[in-house]
Amino acid sequence: MRRPRLALVPGEPAGVGPELCIAALARDWDADLVVYGDGDTLRRAAETTGQPIPRLIPHDAPADAPGVRLVECRNARPARFGEPDPANATAVIDALTAAADACRSGACDGLVTGPVHKAAINDGGIPYTGTTELLARHAGCDVVMMLANDIVRVALATTHLPLRDVADAIDAPLLERVLRTLHDALRRDFGHPQPVIAVLGLNPHAGEDGHLGREELDLIAPLLERLRAEDGFDLRGPLPADTAFLPARLARFDAVLAMYHDQGMPVLKYSGFEQAVNLTLGLPYPRVAVDHGTALDLAGRGVADPSSLFAAITSCAQLARRRTADVRA
Missing domain, CATH: 3.40.718.10 (Isopropylmalate Dehydrogenase)
Known part of the structure; x- marks a missing residue:
């Protein structure tokens, strides 16, 4: 070659x-x-x-x-x-x-x-x-931003947006496109024939059953269910962001999808900033x-x-x- x-x-x-x-x-x-x-x-x-x-x-x-x-x-x-x-x-x-x-x-x-x-x-x-x-x-x-090091891969549903605009930017077509792009890249470029993707919730505690926001109940969970049923995606979530990155849980995922930039990037950079890279999927x-x-x-x-x-x-x-x-x- x-x-x-x-x-x-x-x-x-x-x-x-x-x-x-x-x-x-x-x-x-x-x-x-x-x-x-x-x-x-x-x-x-x-x-x-x-x-x-x-x-x-x-x-x-x-x-x-x-x-x-x-x-x-x-x-x-x-x-x-x-x-x-x-x-x-x-x-x-x-x-x-x-x-x-x-x-x-x-x-x-x-x-x-x-x-x-x-x-x-x-x-x-x-x-x-x-x-x-x-x-x-x-x-x-359409592309997806994913950052990675030897510890974790973190893809982003939204990238460089003010925080006040994030919730309005996230809808079912966006999340489906991001998840399909991420899924295909993990299979084609990273050699995971059946990738396991952790999907974070948007709100604290993934909405706390609707008490801290309904995006998880009304948007994220139904989309994940549909993709699991229609295309066999292995999607875990929506998960609370504050516990999804615990080492024991992280070891079971091939990638994590964060809803916004600063939900996922601090963890990745803390876990290995010097060796981290930024990939454009799609x-x-x-x-x-x-x-x-x-x-x-x-x-x-x-x-x-x-x-x-x-x-x-x-x-x-x-x-x-x-x-x-x-x-x-």
């Missing part, structure tokens, strides 16, 4: 993404990496942090040419580590969309993304809520991101931990190999 080719996007040029990518490029992987970003920023990140400066070559160089292949997405202005510049927002978005195009065309087998700075992109005049949403629009498909290619931000206060100092990026590359390569094997089969 051929080595997968992964598109690697550093993300915000003023953050830790470029230096983390330099650290990744210094390692041997069971995959070929193609970087989509600003070459000058990568070289300065290496120089500033005391890492070896990689040999960056054009992505269309001859196959036997030595070096790391780069698809140049130039910044409008030189990046200053720790100081995001809205003028570079277009370059950040261009790198993401160019890498996504490569994955959709088959030129790359998967996408690994570094952290971006949402405020800088919006201040640059580009409406932006997150890379997950950007890639979903780009591919024209895309026509694997996409894995780091599970941390731009860390502007650390940028350019050479102290940022590359563990999450290393885990993202490893995970994306595994997913790409599985999909390639499935296609050939």
